[in-house]
Amino acid sequence: MRRPISWRRVVQASLAALWVVWAVASWWTAPREADPAQARADLAAGRIQSYQYGDTWNGGTGFSWNHHSSLRSWSSDGPLLVWTTPGGRVHYTITDDVAGEDSGTDAEMLRRELLASEAGRGVPTGALAPLTSMSGVLILAFIAILRFGPAPVIGTRWFWFWVVLGVPLGFGFVFWLARERPWRTAATDFSEGGDRRRRWYAGFAIGIATTFGASVLVFVLNGALGEWLIPAMLLG
Known part of the structure; x- marks a missing residue:
């Protein structure tokens, strides 16, 4: 006669499975550094779903695995560009200048192209954010x-x-x-x-x-x- 499955084992296995889902989602959506050329390529191909400019990342490694970095921005848009692509991936790169300076530079042209695109401007979190x-x-x-x-x-x-x-x-x-x-x-x-x-x-x-x-x-x-x-x- 088979012994009944313990409720403790069920809870243990469920919590372990949820951790695996969370770990995979966190790895998949972790911000990955790219170069401005990648941003232009994603924009030209229509792969940028949302984007945001900022000055720096707030956080980094914290004394908790529930700690997440966030994008910080001061009075004007900073040189840090963050964007999401289909599949929930998050990318970031450092552009060449700050908004309003040297309007003829590639960075300013990219900024204008982003404004003219259908990409939404907002905090890029990715489709898998609820899992993280x-x-x-x-x-x-x-x-x-x-x-x-x-x-x-x-x-x-x-x-x-x-x-x-x-x-x-x-x-x-x-x-x-x-x-x-x-x-x-x-x-x-x-x-x-x-x-x-x-x-x-x-x-x-x-x-x-x-x-x-x-x-x-x-x-x-x-x-x-x-x-x-x-x-x-x-x-x-």
């Missing part, structure tokens, strides 16, 4: 289970809090799904020697160390494999 927002849902589910579920065994609740929020790309979340209760039925480790679970400061240190390590790894892989496969802004 699922990290918030996963984090809320994690916090609810951590708070109201059985006491964790490997580390304290605060340990897992910092690991899951701090380890980039949600790999701390995956580690929690694979190793900790309620997904594992290991007995508590509160033996005669006392509570040996990992404390909050260990989780905090793991988050910082992995954030730094992931930044270095992305930088190295970006140089070795290219922007298409490993975008420099993969960590948001």
Whole structure:
């Protein structure tokens, strides 16, 4: 007689599947650097669906996999051009000048062509943006289970809090799904020697160390494999 499937396994598998969807969508829609020639080619082919000018990216790698970069702009349009193409891809490039300067330059001509095109002007988020927002849902589910579920065994609740929020790309979340209760039925480790679970400061240190390590790894892989496969802004 087959044993019934545990609801915990169903929830575990569902959360893992949602993380995979989120991770793939985040990789696919991560802003990829291009050159102005690519912007002109996409515009000429009608591939630019929306675009926005700005001065710089606000954010970069943050101490949370729920952290996303956003485009910042001051009083006038800046030299950073961001656009989306069919399929939800986001690209950006640095144009040659700021709006209003040297109106005969290629950058100003590109700006005018964009204004005359059918591309919508607005914050380019890509068609898969709702999927990249699922990290918030996963984090809320994690916090609810951590708070109201059985006491964790490997580390304290605060340990897992910092690991899951701090380890980039949600790999701390995956580690929690694979190793900790309620997904594992290991007995508590509160033996005669006392509570040996990992404390909050260990989780905090793991988050910082992995954030730094992931930044270095992305930088190295970006140089070795290219922007298409490993975008420099993969960590948001």
